[in-house]
Amino acid sequence: MASDSPQQKTPRHAERLSPDRDLLRQVLGSGGEDLRKCMQCATCSAVCELTDGHHPSPRKEMLWAQWGLRQRLMTDPDIWLCHQCNDCTLRCPRGARPGDVMAALRRECVIHYAVPGPIGRWASRPSSLVWIVLVSAAVLAVASSIWQWAGLTRAELSSTGSRIVFPFWTRLPHGLLMAGGLLLLIANAVKLFLSARRYWRALIAAGMPPDPRHGQKSSLGAALLRIIWHDDFSLCAANKTRRTAHLLVVYGMLALFLTDLWIITARFNPMLTGLVYPLAFLNPWKIMANLAGLAVLIGCLMMLIDRWRHPKTAGRGNHYDWALLGFLILIVLTGFGSELLHYARIDTLRHAVYAVHLVMVLAFLWMLPYSKLAHVVYRTVAMVYAERTGRRAFRQQVEDPLKAQAGVPE
Amino acid sequence: MIRRLLQQRGAIVLTFLLMTVPLLCGVVTFAAEAIPPEPWLENAQSGATCILPREAMRHMHMSYLKTLRDQVVRQGDRSLISGKHQHGITSCRGCHEHRETFCNRCHQAASVRLDCFNCHAY
Numbered sequence: 001m002a003s004d005s006p007q008q009k010t011p012r013h014a015e016r017l018s019p020d021r022d023l024l025r026q027v028l029g030s031g032g033e034d035l036r037k038c039m040q041c042a043t044c045s046a047v048c049e050l051t052d053g054h055h056p057s058p059r060k061e062m063l064w065a066q067w068g069l070r071q072r073l074m075t076d077p078d079i080w081l082c083h084q085c086n087d088c089t090l091r092c093p094r095g096a097r098p099g100d101v102m103a104a105l106r107r108e109c110v111i112h113y114a115v116p117g118p119i120g121r122w123a124s125r126p127s128s129l130v131w132i133v134l135v136s137a138a139v140l141a142v143a144s145s146i147w148q149w150a151g152l153t154r155a156e157l158s159s160t161g162s163r164i165v166f167p168f169w170t171r172l173p174h175g176l177l178m179a180g181g182l183l184l185l186i187a188n189a190v191k192l193f194l195s196a197r198r199y200w201r202a203l204i205a206a207g208m209p210p211d212p213r214h215g216q217k218s219s220l221g222a223a224l225l226r227i228i229w230h231d232d233f234s235l236c237a238a239n240k241t242r243r244t245a246h247l248l249v250v251y252g253m254l255a256l257f258l259t260d261l262w263i264i265t266a267r268f269n270p271m272l273t274g275l276v277y278p279l280a281f282l283n284p285w286k287i288m289a290n291l292a293g294l295a296v297l298i299g300c301l302m303m304l305i306d307r308w309r310h311p312k313t314a315g316r317g318n319h320y321d322w323a324l325l326g327f328l329i330l331i332v333l334t335g336f337g338s339e340l341l342h343y344a345r346i347d348t349l350r351h352a353v354y355a356v357h358l359v360m361v362l363a364f365l366w367m368l369p370y371s372k373l374a375h376v377v378y379r380t381v382a383m384v385y386a387e388r389t390g391r392r393a394f395r396q397q398v399e400d401p402l403k404a405q406a407g408v409p410e
Numbered sequence: 411m412i413r414r415l416l417q418q419r420g421a422i423v424l425t426f427l428l429m430t431v432p433l434l435c436g437v438v439t440f441a442a443e444a445i446p447p448e449p450w451l452e453n454a455q456s457g458a459t460c461i462l463p464r465e466a467m468r469h470m471h472m473s474y475l476k477t478l479r480d481q482v483v484r485q486g487d488r489s490l491i492s493g494k495h496q497h498g499i500t501s502c503r504g505c506h507e508h509r510e511t512f513c514n515r516c517h518q519a520a521s522v523r524l525d526c527f528n529c530h531a532y
Contacts, residue, residue, distance in 0.1 A: 229422060230422075251425045255429050262432070283432075284431055284435040285432045288428070288429065
């Protein structure tokens with residue numbers, strides 16, 4: 001891998017740069033094709049509501065990306081502190097689209113810190129998506145056959161008895177789905193933890209040391225609070241839709257995850273003694289799951305419409321963005337589809353739709369640490385870093401009051 | 411309007427609160443099921459003693475009544491329901507006056523559905 005760190009033999013005042021052409025190619029090929037138009041006027045940093053005066057972004061990232069300085073970009077928290085409001089893209093006099101370049105750099109960062117690395121690189125190719133879905137379908141089919149052959153389906157059916165009124169259960173029993181899902185969840189948690197640790201160590205090694213005045217726990221707490229309230233999104237000037245849509249999707253997915261946990265623990269949960277699956281339409285969990293599904297769907301559609309109507313402020317979107325959005329929409333649509341077909345008692349079609357739903361969920365789960373959804377971890381790490389090193393506090397205490405005094409231009 | 415609502419933190423707090431509703435519903439149902447109300451039964455009116463001890467009557471009255479039924483209907487033996495000592499279902503009323511407070515409370519608590527009183531007046 002090419003490195004732009006100072007070589008040992010070069011004097012300290014000189015820095016030998018070895019550009020990484022692969023990085024440049026990746027950025028140019030995933031939404032940042034206007035990168036070379038940048039002339040370093042710094043309009044982007046001036047209009048950005050999220051950057052701070054000591055580390056102006058996205059100007060420096062534009063320069064580093066043009067030069068292909070991989071090591072600097074991959075140890076730069078600012079690419080994750082950006083929430084892609086696209087104020088910069090809107091105001092850029094050359095149309096270099098800094099917002100989209102930052103998005104392409106974030107994609108590269110996910111690939112750079114992926115565990116294991118080669119799979120991350122492979123999964124990032126658009127053509128791999130087809131393989132991921134096909135492999136998921138094959139794995140599900142084989143696992144279901146093995147489950148059947150081992151007699152686990154029959155054991156499960158006899159243990160649940162007549163409470164289950166779901167014909168498809170016999171082919172894809174919940175025991176199998178839960179076992180697979182749990183395995184993938186644990187694997188994802190481990191992978192994402194390792195990636196986050198690598199990223200954190202790289203940040204500390206390359207940047208500022210932690211400030212003892214800001215503890216690990218309080219930094220994490222402050223960052224999580226900002227995530228819960230979506231504070232950084234509300235600073236966006238150019239695009240207000242982004243915050244609403246993101247809120248709907250985040251909290252919708254959180255509620256769906258809660259419902260899933262509830263269903264999975266149903267067997268051991270004393271509060272679910274009378275569980276009849278599928279849940280009744282007016283069961284509180286069912287009501288919440290339906291509302292949450294609607295929230296995710298509406299949020300995703302808002303993002304789609306925003307991209308279609310306001311291509312400048314919504315961002316061009318690279319393959320990572322479209323893959324995540326497409327997966328979410330397909331999963332929610334097939335989920336609602338099988339529910340509605342169940343109520344309409346159209347069984348054959350429902351089984352097909354449900355199978356597609358499960359394959360999509362499986363594919364989504366196992367490519368999660370290599371997809372755009374990994375931003376949950378990387379952005380949190382970067383936000384904790386900004387708190388821990390005192391960058392955030394400096395900005396709040398010194399820069400923001402100065403900005404308010406001067407008056408922010410419209 | 412929705413966007414303005416979502417700009418407020420109250421919307422997020424409300425979302426978190428709403429997410430706890432199903433859980434609370436489960437807890438409430440669980441708690442309500444865990445402590446069933448003790449059925450209160452009407453005591454006998456007079457100081458007379460029953461045909462069997464109290465515990466035996468509680469647990470076996472249904473089989474006793476069925477045995478009695480078989481004896482009367484199938485074998486034609488009416489000795490136990492006529493004469494001085496009547497042991498039939500209508501003779502319970504001699505001491506336990508009201509069906510509502512004597513039979514029904516316990517049957518409702520135990521979710522028992524019976525067809526005795528479809529024919530027999532009590």
